[in-house]
Amino acid sequence: MLSLPALLICIGILVxxxxxxxxxxxxxxxxxxxxxxxxWGQNYLNFMTDPGFWNTLSVSMQYAFYTVALELxxxxxxxxxxxxxxxxxxxxxxxxxxxxxxxxxxxxxxWKLMTNxxxxxxxxxxxxxGIEDFRWGSAxxxxxxxxxxxxxxxxxxxxxxxxxxxxxxxPKQPFEAAALDGVPRFQQFYRITLPMLTPYILTATLFRLxxxxxxxDIIYAMTQGGPGDRLxxxxxxxxxxYFQSTNVGRSAALLMILWAITFFISNIFIKNWLRLRERARxxx
Amino acid sequence: MEHTGTLERILRAVALxxxxxxxxxxxxxxxxxxxxxxxxxxxxPPSMVFEPTLANYKALITGKLETNAASIEINFxxxxxxxxxxxxxxxxxxxxxxxxxxxxxxxxxxxxxEDIAFTLLSFKFAPxxxxxxxxxxxxxxxxxxxxxxxxxxxxxxICLPLILWIVRGYFEDISPDIEYAYRIAGHSWFATFRKIAxxxxxxxxxxxxxxxxxxxxxxxxxxxxxxxxxxxxxxxGALAFVTASGIQYGQIAAAVVMSITPTLALxxxxxxxxxxxxxxxxxxx
Numbered sequence: 087m088l089s090l091p092a093l094l095i096c097i098g099i100l101v102x103x104x105x106x107x108x109x110x111x112x113x114x115x116x117x118x119x120x121x122x123x124x125x126w127g128q129n130y131l132n133f134m135t136d137p138g139f140w141n142t143l144s145v146s147m148q149y150a151f152y153t154v155a156l157e158l159x160x161x162x163x164x165x166x167x168x169x170x171x172x173x174x175x176x177x178x179x180x181x182x183x184x185x186x187x188x189x190x191x192x193x194x195x196x197w198k199l200m201t202n203x204x205x206x207x208x209x210x211x212x213x214x215x216g217i218e219d220f221r222w223g224s225a226x227x228x229x230x231x232x233x234x235x236x237x238x239x240x241x242x243x244x245x246x247x248x249x250x251x252x253x254x255x256x257p258k259q260p261f262e263a264a265a266l267d268g269v270p271r272f273q274q275f276y277r278i279t280l281p282m283l284t285p286y287i288l289t290a291t292l293f294r295l296x297x298x299x300x301x302x303d304i305i306y307a308m309t310q311g312g313p314g315d316r317l318x319x320x321x322x323x324x325x326x327x328y329f330q331s332t333n334v335g336r337s338a339a340l341l342m343i344l345w346a347i348t349f350f351i352s353n354i355f356i357k358n359w360l361r362l363r364e365r366a367r368x369x370x
Numbered sequence: 371m372e373h374t375g376t377l378e379r380i381l382r383a384v385a386l387x388x389x390x391x392x393x394x395x396x397x398x399x400x401x402x403x404x405x406x407x408x409x410x411x412x413x414x415p416p417s418m419v420f421e422p423t424l425a426n427y428k429a430l431i432t433g434k435l436e437t438n439a440a441s442i443e444i445n446f447x448x449x450x451x452x453x454x455x456x457x458x459x460x461x462x463x464x465x466x467x468x469x470x471x472x473x474x475x476x477x478x479x480x481x482x483x484e485d486i487a488f489t490l491l492s493f494k495f496a497p498x499x500x501x502x503x504x505x506x507x508x509x510x511x512x513x514x515x516x517x518x519x520x521x522x523x524x525x526x527x528i529c530l531p532l533i534l535w536i537v538r539g540y541f542e543d544i545s546p547d548i549e550y551a552y553r554i555a556g557h558s559w560f561a562t563f564r565k566i567a568x569x570x571x572x573x574x575x576x577x578x579x580x581x582x583x584x585x586x587x588x589x590x591x592x593x594x595x596x597x598x599x600x601x602x603x604x605x606x607g608a609l610a611f612v613t614a615s616g617i618q619y620g621q622i623a624a625a626v627v628m629s630i631t632p633t634l635a636l637x638x639x640x641x642x643x644x645x646x647x648x649x650x651x652x653x654x655x
Contacts, residue, residue: 094467094526098501098523098526098527099496099501099527101504101508102500102501102502102503102504102505102508103496103500103501103504105504105507105508106500106501106503106504109504163385164389167382167385167386167389168386178386178389178390180638180641181390181393181394182389182393183637183638183641183644183645184393184394184397184634184637184638185393185396185397186637187584187588187630187633187634187636187637188397188588188630188633188634189587189588189589189590189604189605189629189630189633190588190590191588191590191605191606191608191609192588192604192605192608192626192629192630193396195608195609195612195622195626196396196397196400196626197396198612199400199403199619199622199623199626200396200399200400202619204412205411205412205413205414205416205619207399207416210414210415210416239392239393239396242393243393244648247645247648247649248648248649251645251649296495300497300498302498302499302590302591303590303591303605306590306594307590307609320497321497321498321499321591324497324499324503325499325595328499328503334503337499337503338500338503338504341497341499341500341503342500344497344500345496345497345500348495348496348497352495
C-alpha cells in the first residue's frame with residue numbers, strides 16, 4: 087500500500103510513454119485529423135534523409151559537449167580554489183549557489199536584458215574592447231556561444247558543489263605521504279587527487295550530460311531555437327513541431343530518439359561508474 | 371599544510387575575484403535595473419549611478435503598465451500567486467505520499483525493490499516533453515487541461531522521485547536496531563515510524579522538501595505546455611511579459627527580481643540542507 091505513489095508515478099509516466107511510442111508510429115497532424123493513420127516506421131525512416139533532423143542531432147550534441155566540458159573544467163577549477171575551509175571560501179561557495187537556484191528560463195531572460203544590442207551592459211563592455219555590433223543570441227554565428235554562456239552561468243555551481251564535497255572528503259594520508267616523499271604538487275594532483283575524485287567527476291558529468299542534451303528552458307527563453315534553425319535542439323524542435331506545425335508524429339519520433347540517447351548514455355555511465363568506484367577504493 | 375608563495379596567493383585571489391564577478395554580476399545588474407526608469411537604463415555608457423525609483427514594482431503590483439503606446443493590464447501578482455500555490459501544494463502532497471513510501475523502500479526489501487527504486491530515479495531523466503505532450507492530449511479529454519489539479523499532478527513527476535530517492539537514503543542510514551528496541555517495548559509499527567524514524571530523518575526530509583520546492587518553483591516547461599495565462603507561474607509569466615510590446619525594461623527586471631527572490635532567499639537561509647540534498651541526490655544515486 088505504501089508503494090502506491092510509486093505505482094501512481096509509474097502509471098502516470100508509463101501511459102504517456104507508451105502513447106508517445108504509438109504516436110511516433112503514426113502519420114498524425116493535429117491540423118489534418120482525417121489523414122491520421124499508422125505508418126509504422128516511416129517517421130523514423132524519413133529522418134535519414136531529413137536535413138532538419140541531422141541539424142537537430144548535431145546542434146544538440148554541440149550544446150551538450152560545450153556546456154559539459156566547460157562546466158567540468160570551470161567547476162573543478164573553482165572547487166580546487168575553494169578547497170581549504172576558510173571563512174572567505176565558505177562564503178563564496180554559498181554565494182555561488184545563487185545562479186543554480188535561479189530558474190533557467192529566468193536566467194536566460196536576465197542575460198537577454200544584459201546582451202540587448204541597444205542598451206545591454208555586456209554589448210557595451212564589448213565595444214570598449216573594440217568589438218562593435220556583436221549580436222549575441224540573434225546572430226547565427228554567436229547564438230550557440232550565448233546560450234552556452236548562460237548554461238555555464240547556471241550549472242557550473244552544481245559541478246562545483248559536488249566536486250568540492252568530493253575534494254573535502256578525500257583521505258589526508260596519501261597527500262601527507264606524497265608531500266613527505268617530495269612529490270611535486272601537480273603530480274600529486276594527477277596521480278592522487280584526480281583518480282580519487284573520478285567517481286564524483288563521473289557522477290557530475292552524467293547528471294549534467296543528461297540534462298544538457300535535453301535542455302529546453304534556456305534555449306527556448308533566449309531564442310526559441312533561432313535564429314533560423316541554429317539552436318533547434320531535440321526538445322525545442324519537438325515543441326515547435328508539435329505546437330507550430332502540429333506534426334505530432336514527427337515530434338513523438340524525435341522525442342523517442344532523444345530518450346534512446348539518454349538511456350544509452352546513462353547505461354554506459356552507470357556500468358563504468360560502478361567499476362571505477364571499486365577501483366578508486368581498492369587501489370589506493 | 372604547504373607553503374604558498376606570494377605570487378600564488380595573488381593569482382588565487384585574482385581568479386576568485388573573477389569567479390565571483392562572473393557569477394554575481396548578472397544578479398546585481400538586474401537588481402539595479404529594476405530600480406531604474408527606461409531613460410536611465412538606455413543611457414550610453416551604462417552606469418551604476420542613478421536615482422532609484424520604485425515605479426517598476428508599483429506598476430507590477432497594481433497591474434497597470436504604462437508604456438509609450440498605451441496602458442496595458444498585466445496580472446503579474448497572479449503569476450506570483452500561482453507559483454506559490456503550485457509549489458507549496460505539490461511539495462506538501464509529494465511529502466505526504468513520498469515519505470512513507472521512502473520508508474517502505476528502505477525497510478522492506480523485497481525482490482525487485484532496488485529495481486523499482488532505480489526505475490523511479492531514471493524517470494527523472496526521461497525527456498519531459500515525451501511525457502507532457504501525450505499527457506496534454508489526455509488532460510484535454512479528461513477535463514484536466516489548464517486546471518490546478520492537473521498541474522499539481524504533473525508536478526509530482528518532479529517532486530516525488532526526488533523526495534523518494536533522497537529520503538530513502540536517510541532512512542537507510544538509521545540503524546534498524548533502534549527501531550527494534552522501540553518496537554520490543556510494545557509500540558506499534560506506526561508509532562515507531564512517527565516517533566523514531568521521522569525525527570531521525572528530519573534533516574533529510576527538510577533537504578528533500580527544500581530541493582523539491584525549488585525545482586517546482588523553477589520549472590518552466592510543464593506550465594508552458596499545460597497552463598494558460600491565468601494558471602501560469604512566474605517562469606512562464608515573466609517570459610510572456612517580454613513579448614508584450616513597448617514594455618519598460620525596468621519592469622521586466624523587476625518581474626525577474628520578484629520571481630527569483632523566493633528561491634534565492636530560501637537557498638541562502640537553508641544552504642546547509644541544500645548542499646547536503648544536492649550532494650546526496652547525486653552521489654548516493
